Amino acid sequence: MKNYAVTIAREHGSGGRMIGKKLAESIGADFYDRELITLTAKQTGLSEAFIKDIEEKKPSSLLYSLYMGNYVPNVYDEAFIVQSNLIRTIAERGPCVIVGRCADYILKDYENCCRIFIHAPTELRAKRIVEEYGEDVKNPVAAVKRWDKKRASYYNFVTQSIWGRAQNYNMTIDSSIGIDETADMIKIYLMNMGLIG
Amino acid sequence: MKNYAVTIAREHGSGGRMIGKKLAESIGADFYDRELITLTAKQTGLSEAFIKDIEEKKPSSLLYSLYMGNYVPNVYDEAFIVQSNLIRTIAERGPCVIVGRCADYILKDYENCCRIFIHAPTELRAKRIVEEYGEDVKNPVAAVKRWDKKRASYYNFVTQSIWGRAQNYNMTIDSSIGIDETADMIKIYLMNMGLIG
Numbered sequence: 001m002k003n004y005a006v007t008i009a010r011e012h013g014s015g016g017r018m019i020g021k022k023l024a025e026s027i028g029a030d031f032y033d034r035e036l037i038t039l040t041a042k043q044t045g046l047s048e049a050f051i052k053d054i055e056e057k058k059p060s061s062l063l064y065s066l067y068m069g070n071y072v073p074n075v076y077d078e079a080f081i082v083q084s085n086l087i088r089t090i091a092e093r094g095p096c097v098i099v100g101r102c103a104d105y106i107l108k109d110y111e112n113c114c115r116i117f118i119h120a121p122t123e124l125r126a127k128r129i130v131e132e133y134g135e136d137v138k139n140p141v142a143a144v145k146r147w148d149k150k151r152a153s154y155y156n157f158v159t160q161s162i163w164g165r166a167q168n169y170n171m172t173i174d175s176s177i178g179i180d181e182t183a184d185m186i187k188i189y190l191m192n193m194g195l196i197g
Numbered sequence: 198m199k200n201y202a203v204t205i206a207r208e209h210g211s212g213g214r215m216i217g218k219k220l221a222e223s224i225g226a227d228f229y230d231r232e233l234i235t236l237t238a239k240q241t242g243l244s245e246a247f248i249k250d251i252e253e254k255k256p257s258s259l260l261y262s263l264y265m266g267n268y269v270p271n272v273y274d275e276a277f278i279v280q281s282n283l284i285r286t287i288a289e290r291g292p293c294v295i296v297g298r299c300a301d302y303i304l305k306d307y308e309n310c311c312r313i314f315i316h317a318p319t320e321l322r323a324k325r326i327v328e329e330y331g332e333d334v335k336n337p338v339a340a341v342k343r344w345d346k347k348r349a350s351y352y353n354f355v356t357q358s359i360w361g362r363a364q365n366y367n368m369t370i371d372s373s374i375g376i377d378e379t380a381d382m383i384k385i386y387l388m389n390m391g392l393i394g
Contacts, residue, residue, distance in 0.1 A: 011364075119364050166361040166369035167208075167316050174367045177389035185385060192374035192382070 012147030013125025029095035209344030210322025226292035
């Protein structure tokens with residue numbers, strides 16, 4: 001079997017995690033989402049909550065440090081580096097599906113990588129975070145927009161490129177066709193790339 | 198049969214026209230690319246060469262007029278309006294595949310519309326414009342980049358959005374998997390949307 005990685009970037013509430021999980025099960029690949037947070041926490045000795053927050057905190061933390069004129073590599077950067085190395089190790093080890101964490105960029109020189117971006121209409125995502133993810137937020141539409149902004153800001157900062165720019169991905173897809181249907185379409189793309197039989 | 202439209206935005210050399218044509222044949226839809234230029238030329242009395250150039254000229258022409266402080270609706274705007282109305286008429290009339298011309302934006306309120314963006318690695322596109330399109334250019338890589346810039350600039354100007362931004366499309370796809378394969382994937386997406394059986 002060929003060694004390959006599928007990276008899934010996703011808008012909040014677009015079902016990216018579920019799609020990634022379905023896909024991984026269907027193609028027999030390892031699946032990493034929160035698992036990556038646990039692994040990074042173990043290696044750094046930092047808490048999982050802290051690692052989970054990297055996606056939100058790093059840019060502002062750095063910008064603030066730059067503004068204050070006292071930037072030195074900090075614990076956010078260190079955690080990011082550990083996580084990036086983990087992503088590379090995971091990709092080398094075997095077929096895998098990795099959700100989030102700028103994995104598409106971290107694996108940019110990795111030949112057998114299929115880069116996916118999942119999005120969906122805002123209203124649908126707002127509905128999903130309440131009904132399926134059970135998030136307790138006052139204004140779900142505002143909540144998903146806040147998340148989009150955070151993820152875009154983090155991605156753009158780390159990669160110096162644009163989150164959701166078609167050319168950064170093999171395929172971007174509006175998941176409102178359904179979770180299973182979207183996972184199936186990614187599987188077909190992988191077949192077309194010759195990564196799976 | 199349901200009435201629907203597929204719009205195909207495309208990087209130059211990505212095979213967008215060929216993919217659109219294959220798709221239209223496969224699903225039994227009318228196909229519009231240069232055909233739209235001919236129709237617009239007939240309705241406006243302008244030459245086909247002029248209409249073809251709208252995608253390049255409009256923004257700079259407008260910006261120049263604004264700069265000179267003498268902007269008035271001009272022949273570019275008029276041709277654009279005629280073309281936009283034609284696109285709406287075509288979409289109302291029956292199943293169709295429309296390549297380029299900001300059709301995704303012009304049909305933004307059209308419910309049964311599947312919006313596609315096709316791209317491919319620069320080197321592959323540079324090779325295609327020489328070997329398949331027979332373009333006689335000194336530097337094919339520079340040529341495709343120039344086209345990208347023009348199309349992006351035109352789209353961004355007309356739509357006040359970003360050309361190639363995933364969220365503007367149902368699906369964006371790297372066509373290096375092959376022309377037929379890409380057309381097939383769009384067909385599957387249309388099935389998943391319930392637009393074809």
